[in-house]
Amino acid sequence: MAIITQNKTLLQEMQTLLRRQAYAYATEKTYLDWAGRFIRFHQLKNKQSLLENAEQKVEAYLTYLALEQSVAPSTQNQALNALVFLYTKVLQRPLEGVNAARSRKEPRIPVVLSKKEVAQVLSLIDGTVGLIVKLLYAGGLRISEAVRLRVQDIDFEFKQITVRDGKGKKDRVTPLANSLIIVLQTHLEKIKIIHNKDLKDGFGSVYLPYALAKKYSNADKAFNWQYVFPSRGIATDPRTDIKRRHHVDQSVINKAIKRAVKQCDIHKKVSAHAFRHSFATHLLQTGTDIRTIQALLGHSDLQTTMIYTHVLKQGGQGVVSPLDKL
Structure with missing residues (x-):
């Protein structure tokens, strides 16, 4: 009832x-x-x-x-x-002092790929999905952040990507790899052709948060607000019943990663998030300051970023096994 x-x-x-x-x-x-x-x-x-x-x-x-x-x-x-x-x-009835039994959160070391493993996996994923996975690794993006990128979020001149409304509703800036610039520019040219056709066919509107849609009239049809990685087809938005092109589904990317990892015979539990973990770990390996990595990842607490220092303590706290000294 x-x-x-x-x-x-x-x-x-x-x-x-x-x-x-x-x-x-x-x-x-x-x-x-x-x-x-x-x-x-x-x-x-x-x-x-x-x-x-x-x-x-x-x-x-x-x-x-x-x-x-x-x-x-x-x-x-x-x-x-x-x-x-x-x-x-x-209900406008704030909760006070909820003391429930809590699920235990065991400390876990993140799954990190070596640089060789990253190169192997990336070589097996092509097309738009391959470009998205490269962005995950190149800038430490979450998969949800990558699929929600808008055209205006990519700055080719300053070689940076602005991640807007990330976890905790925070914005941050992350690097755009030189090797992806031409590929992304070519990709956006194709997206613009698709967008222009959508406009011609009476579509071309993209979802904007309510406040933005109200503030900027007709911004939903402007190219700079379009998703960098739009879906293949037009669908009905369940919130507004407007027919529009949404962003690519995350499951497409996850499936491609899973297939590539299997082909590489890598026996690690690799998800899209592993490329974000690898981004942070590899930056640490090359001497990037931990607080810089914290800012690039968008972590509020430095302790969250410090988990990557544990990954670098190879062999268990950096200790060499006595077997290797025999």
Whole structure:
């Protein structure tokens, strides 16, 4: 049974607020999913039942996720963030002192490829997907940041890429590799041809966050706002029902990486994020300052970046095995 508030279900109200505050579509879907699961878990029937003993309800659900479902710490935190949004923003009832059993987050050393392994994998991925993977390694981009790049984010003169609205809603600048300049320029020429055809066919609009769409009229059809890596086809935007060309799907890139790693016979759990880890580690190897790497990666806490120093302590804390001294 849906919880009704002022002729709207609670989840519809939550969705409206998420869109008004320009949350990413993926975040919107995730938050709505967690809120729905929470309501079903407690079998809540109305708004009042949500408000009664709110902290205890949230604690019970998070404890259930940790102990019964054995979810990862990041998954539990994601659920908590969704419920905090639900109570604080939608119900306007801030949560206080939630003390649930938490999933344990074990310290993990990131998966890093050697320079030779990176070269092997990159040599087996061609086309647009290959270009995206090269950008992941060349600038330490997250896969979500790479697919969301806009044409205006690439500065060929200053040889840099601006990552806008990254994790934590922060902007940062990262280097553009010299070897990718001509390739990217050629790629953008092809994208412009596609965009001009879309305009001619009555399309050509691209998604812009609500505030930008309101501030800059017709910016959604300007080439500089288009995605650097648009999808092959035009689809209906689920938020606005407008038919437009979105960015390429991340799964296409992940599948290509997985195939290439298998072909290279590399026995590491390599994901798109491994190229970001490799970018940081290889910069450290060549003497780049740790705080510079922190800025390039967009880390708020230096301790997050320091994990790459552990990767360089090869052989376990940099110790040479006694076997090698026999």
